[in-house]
Amino acid sequence: MPNYSWPPMESRKQIGKRYRRVDGIEKATGRAKYNSDLNKPGMLFAAMLTSPYAHAKVRSIDTSQAEKMPGVTAVRVVAPAGTELQWVSQEIAFVSATSEEVARDAVRAIKVDYEVLPHVVREEDLSKVADRAKPAGEQVTGDPDKAFREAEVISEGMYGIPVLTHCCLEPHGQVVEWKGDQINYWPSTQNVTNIGPDLAKNLGVPATQVKVHMDHIGGGFGSKFPADRWGVECANLSKASGGRPVKLFLDRATELNIAGNRPSAFAKIRLAAKKDGTIIGWESSSWATGGMSGGGMPPIPYVFVNIPNRRMNHTAVMTNCGPLRAWRAPNHPQASFLTCSAIEDLAAKLGLDPMEVFAKNMQWVAEARRDSYLAQLKKAAEMSEWSKRWHRRGDSGPGPIKRGMGIGICTWGGLGHASNCRVTIHPDGSVIVELGSQDLGTGTRTVIAQVVAETLGLPLESIKVNLGDNSYPPSNPSGGSTTVGGVSSSSRIAAVNALEKLFEKVAPALGAQPDQLEAVDGKIQVKGNPSKNLLWGAACKKLGVQSISEMGTNDPRNPRGLNTQGVAGIQVADVSVDTETGVVTMNRMVAVQDCGLVINPRLAESQVYGACIMSICGALMEERIMDAKTGRVLNPDMEFYKLAGIGDIGEILVDLHITPENDKRGVIGLGEPPTVGGIAAIANAVANAIGVRVPTVPLTPNRVLAALQERRA
Amino acid sequence: MQAFEYANPATLQEAVAMLGSSWGEADILAGGTDLISLMKDYIHTPKRVVNIKGLKELQGITKTATGLRIGAVVTFDEVAESPLIRSEYPSIVQAVLGVASPQIRNMGTVGGDLCQRNRCWYFRQGFGTLGKDKDGTSLPPIGENRYHAIFPKGDAYFVSASSLGPPLIALGAKVKIAGPSGSREIPVEELFVVPTSNKGREVSLAPNEILTEILIPSARGVRNATYEVRHKQALDWPLATASVALRMKGSTVASAKIVLGHVGPTPVIATEAEALLAGKALTPDLAAEAGKVAVNGAKPLSGNEYKVQLTRVAVKRALMEAMKARA
Amino acid sequence: MSKHHDEREEKALRSGFSRRGFLKGVSVTSGALGSAILEEDAQAQTAGRLFGPSAVPITLNINGADQKLTVEPRVTLLDACRNHLDLTGAKRVCDRGTCGACTMIVNGKVVYSCTVLAIDVQGKKIQTIEGISQAGKPHPVSVAFVNNDAQQCGYCTPGFVMAAKGFLDRNPNVTTLEQVEKGLGGNLCRCGTYVGVRKAVLEAAKAMKGGRNA
Incomplete structure (x- = not known):
């Protein structure tokens, strides 16, 4: 059984170091492509019509004028006549068109007749919320009455904290291309691995048809897990437009109204x-x-x-x-x-x-x-x-x-979430790490590179970390501060496993047993006898034409002491x-x-x-x-x-x-x-x-x- | 944004001719910091947008026999950098720097500042200049009014958003306005009007008039300052402001102009406070007293009583600042 | 409408300045929108000064090169760059001239490109984040942002970098946090990277004075 535990604090060479984030320069030069930055060939733009009322019923909706507008490729109504709308900005209809301007014009050409219903939107004064209050029932522990009788002092106060919105700078949204039985999905998400299945479920297609890719996300803070109505309708608009990619990212007002x-x-x-x-x-x-x-x-x-x-x-x-x-x-x-x-x-x-x-x-x-x-x-x-x-x-x-x-x-x-990682060592010595995870700006890429570099005894620059694609080994969504524990553990385990395989290949050349070897400072060497060594590149050549590709899994039920x-x-x-x-x-x-x-x-x-x-x-x-x-x-x-x-x-x-x-x-x-x-x-x-x-x-x-x-x- | 035709007139006369005879047909584009947002929100849906930035009559800051002339398309940044303004008009520089965003200062023009629409959130959400619901109810007094007027007038509960209005009025400035039948000059206080209809405007321009320049009398010997109470250090609207201009006679105030900003649908001239100061030596106590008097007659709404206090403080601090300032 | 204003309008009319009259000498453009306020028989002498409302060809000088594109007058500089030229470093966040994520430098001054019409900046020198790196070398401000971890999700970062560059170009002698705070008062970040940004701008100021200015 390999030893996966973290190296002792004092002997670490990469972990614990104050590295600059590995994707920093991409972001600071504007080269980093967020999915809201994508311009795909033939791409259409979508816009949505949303409710101007906090509570209303759709009496009728007429999209005929919008459909006739030049440049409009598809119109989808999600709140047909009879739908009860429950908040301002709730989705009513979606339009795709050849430009963003036309899509918005078309949305304004949709006519809706509303029956306005009474609403309650404020809660700070409980006496004014009428039947909207749902008491959860009293919880009592010990004998509070006695405690208050016997108290030497009683202090009381009233405190309030209002509703906040996430206000992610990159709004929620996506580009979707649905061509035949392949859906290419570029969302802004904290959930690269599982958002594809969510979209698939809502579209009624097998999860295997959805390919998800995202390199960067402009903020999530807990609000970007599901595919959402706009993701589903973006896909439907693409299909209805002959499979052309469709882009829809929420405008700021909609983002603040309904995106969390x-x-x-x-x-x-x-x-x-x-x-x-x-x-x-x-x-x-x-x-x-x-x-x-x-x-x-x-x-x-x-x-x-x-x-x-x-x-x-x-x-x-x-x-x-x-x-x-x-x-x-x-x-x-x-x-x-x-x-x-x-x-x-x-x-x-x-x-x-x-x-x-x-x-x-x-x-x-x-x-x-x-x-x-x-x-x-x-x-x-x-x-x-x-x-x-x-x-x-x-x-x-x-x-x-x-x-x-x-x-x-x-x-x-x-606690670290369920995460799978694949570490591949190629015969030319290059190392690639793949996880179906995402870097929310927390530094996930950098942290993974440090862990793998530490494990393989390599400098940080020689580790390539690939995240943001659902073809990579699955990782759970980034929520609950679970990512760093999950991905650092899975990548540690995968790197240790890959290194073991490499040791097996190079042990004969060093005249040693695999378990006598260690990876330090860009070399594979014999423990206690460092002069017997092979440089990393030379060691990897021993692989011939066969790369090493090993998995590592963090199981939250048994994190092996790597995370807690x-x-x-x-x-x-x-x-x-x-x-x-x-x-x-x-x-x-x-x-x-x-x-x-x-x-x-x-x-x-x-x-x-x-x-x-x-x-x-x-x-x-x-x-x-x-x-x-x-x-x-x-x-x-x-x-x-x-x-x-x-x-x-x-x-x-x-x-x-x-x-x-x-x-x-x-x-x-x-x-x-x-x-x-x-x-x-x-x-x-x-x-x-x-x-x-x-x-x-x-x-x-x-x-x-x-x-x-x-x-x- | 609704589609529009973009016009790039070569002369002022041509620009005037390109405007419409009623509101809504055409809009004037200068810095764009207000207009573009208004159009994006479909509050303004002009059929034509007339760019006036290229008109030479509207450029530049120049000295005149009686003071200073500022072209309407001079940016806030140019104002802040102008030695002519910095030396004599600290109240203007302070108001301009109160706009804490360099981007806005680089884009926004002095004419645009004076002519901008109000920021009432009901107006900005499509409930009209006065913020009235379909049934005619004025929304600000029954709704959220923390940033609204404490000196409302008629059904106008919004506040004038202008930064320059108060200092310019305090300094006795005029604006020059070009129209189809020539040009006219009015005191800045007459530029600001209280709209009486939900489609009304905040300024007394006709739809086919262009504000072309600001004429400010010399402020030599006039101590002047602006104080803005703002919640944030970064870009944010002031909650209440005061601009003061004090003509001194030795160490006593010969005459005072005190103008309040962001408290009424137009800049509010605090005449009682002005009278209080005349002939007296300005002390911290007197400044505080002037602040108190300045809010006489305030009619705060359900959620903006605090602005009465902020106004008192703004007046007091602007006066104290003026006493520090170079005359 | 205010009484005052009604009077002005009346005055305009009394002066014989009828709609038909004032539109003389102004050219006609095609399309329903144009004809709504324009007379069919107006002369063509200002034809070269009316554009749209449909898409018109424009030329933008971006990062030193002329870019030709065809856009409606209502298209902002930001949208022209993002949707038509694939220059996506500047971001659309508030889209109302408040947050600074779309910051570009036009004729040497920082602006909110979401609040500038593309057609309106023809003939001006437009600099985007893509254009400040030189010969593949990142600008000292970008480098300083990385050195000081002045970014998290990074969505506000290009705007901050441009605002900082514009600020330092005009104020090369910046040495205090207070100056930096005033200089960058027009940009917002949601992840909360300001501690790094403050340090980065001071570091960049030193680096740029050291002759490494791009």
Whole structure:
């Protein structure tokens, strides 16, 4: 049985190095082709007609004029008369034409008669949602009534976090060519291996007919797994247009309306505690929406899962809004925000340092992570100069600018997903690695190259990594921070297997047994006798005309110690608030995040930087704004759906908590956990600065000023 | 975008002749930063687009006997870089740099800034200039109005999006307008009007008129500044702005002009605050008092009370900035 | 319509400036759209100055070479490059002049190409991300972006690189983060790569001053 385990930390030559991403220069020179960049010969463009109403029935639809327009090749109606439309921008019809302009003109020539029906699109006031509220039933653990009777202090608060949209910069969409029994499918997807079967199922053809290819994806964040209506109809339009390729990528407004959102979360929370800050009881009544499906309860109390006495009620609200999709750590940022806000408010009520209160309550955290959290709190305090900068709630300094500090917390799984990898060593010494996976910008290609280079004792440049095609060995979708664990393990196993085969071929020439050989610094050599060696090229020549091609599989049920799950993370925010204008400015964000064995610290840090910035957007700017009367999303754009710019982020400090103990755990996914605690940290920092809780994020000037005014009143 | 005919007139006269006699027939293209988006959203569906960037009458920044002339197609970037403007009109430079995107500053023109349509999200989603639903209901007051007017007028709840309107009014500038029967000059405050119909416009131009230049009196001895309250550092619309121009007599304010931006359907002249300052030495307390007075008569909507406070602060800070500025 | 405005319109009419009158001297184009506001009998002296609404031949000078294409006047510079010339480095993201992913340099200045009509930039020098590498060597800004991992999904990256190049061309003496933040205030990233971008632009500034400017 070959030894697949990771080489010891101190002897690694490629793993752990801060390599630049291997596809970096392609992207930074504009050469990288995303599927939205494709121009296929004879390609048609498609456009879609969508609902202007949040709730309506299609009385009739007339496409005759559109069909007659010169350049139009096909029209497909997906919401025929009688269809009930449930949200603005829901798909009604698709048109393909010889140019994008004509396709759009044709969409506008389709006449639809609607019967407008009543809608509900807002959920923040539960008393106004009528029959759209679906209570999930009460959950009780321990004896919460007793805990609240015996509490030395009871702290309560109301907190809210709105619906956000993924706002992937590359919109959802694809090019599809359906010719005879072959479908060539170029989607923007996080799911190269399984999106083909999804499309096939919807088209009623065997999965074997769909060939998927994607080199790069411009953002997904959890929203790009299925083939979607637009993928299916793009294929149908291609077929109806004689097999010409058809391109359809959503426009920005449609993207923000229907291509995914993160559910909201609102909660009234009461904590029962002792004077020293120990929490003994939790009561929450929460509600949320993610569209017509309602949306699940955020996992509260978050991280402090063992708070002994709990009563929880959750209500899902069905709204006539675009449907939710998985969003980078589904439900965790909301849960962290609700929980950490409540704990910070408790600490403030007791006049205690929240660092101490968080530490004190670590007794309620899963035992496996407890020490990590305690160590991380300490590290985050040090990096953020907590002891120097923290003050009791309300900065008492002079002037209108108030400064404050706050804490947020995260946890996540991150176990490697099922992944298969093929490593091929050719007689000329070249090495190719193939996986039906995808690089979301996390650095997947680079990480795989490092693992294989390490294993084969080669420089990084000699490894060619091919991803993004469903003819490669299947890998699961990139979701749940499962990719890095999965692909690093499968490629390690495949590379070890391939190397074993190579050892068998070259052992006779070195007068040794295969198991006496090792691959180091571009040579195959005898262990303990490195002068007996063959250069890599010479060794591979021994293969004659026969390449080595070996598979490696990561099985999540037995990851062989190569990857594992369960991480802790602490974030601290340091903000300034202009109390005259309510404008919040980021001074600094500190993220201490463990992620086991780190294959490339540079790329891992980038993940955390990005996660912190996404949190800054969510804490200070981002929200989907719904109009009660018209049912429209009022800001399906990048003008009023506000994202932080380069001048809005302050300083960001990252610590990956790289320690021998963490390293020994193996690889753990990192994409999601650092996005979890930031909003909580920033909201807590603002409360600390201005002396009052701003209940609902984002912390815009209107909300900050309203909270200040309420305190004065 | 609906198909249109593109016109590239060689002379101002020709350009005027190429415009339509009613709104909707033709649109004027200068920087395009507003028009192209309006057309993409089918808010404007002109049959013809008339490019005026090539007209020589509309170019350049030049000194005149009484002050300065800025051609309508001069870009924000050219304004920000102009020594003539930088030396005398900090309030204009501050307003221009408030547009935090270099791309917009390179494209957007001063004429386009003054003539741009409003950014009310109901308007931008096809509910008309005033944002009215099919049944005639005004949507902003019953809907989401956090960025709307605290000085609404009639059914106009949107805010004028112009960056330059407030400083130009404060400085006593005029605009020159060319039409089929020749040209006319009006004070900048008369350029801005409150539309009374859902198809109305925010400026007093006729459909076949072109704003050709801005004429600004000399500001020598006039302390002037603009302060914008903005949520983001990167490109973002201001929430409230104030532009001030103070004619000084020694250390006291002889006369003051204070104009508020992004709080009403036109720039709002804060006459009470102007009167308050006259004949007094400007102190931080007086500046704060002027801010308070400036919002007298504000009628905030359900969700924009905060803008009253932001306006107070903008006035106060603009005044303090003006006192720092070179006279 | 405002009262003021109604008066203006009336004045226009009173001055004898009727629709028929003012259109004299303006040429005719074919097609229903043109005739809607144009008189059939108008003279042809400005014929060379009216284009479309159907596709018209245009020439764009992109990356130093003239490109001939036939597009409707409504086609943006971005769409002309992406859909007609296969120059797909610039990306269509917000498509409303807000995010900067489509940034190109026209006559030395950064612009949002999604908000520029292709027909409108004839005769100007247009630079796209494809044109800033020289002799196969990536531009120092591109190199600095890679060195500082100023990219993740990479979809905003070409726009950022062009914005940074345009900024540094005009401001070669950039040394502070604050300057960089102001210089790149017109671009947005969703993955959150700004930490790397800030460092990359400062590194590129040094490299370009070192004479490696393309």
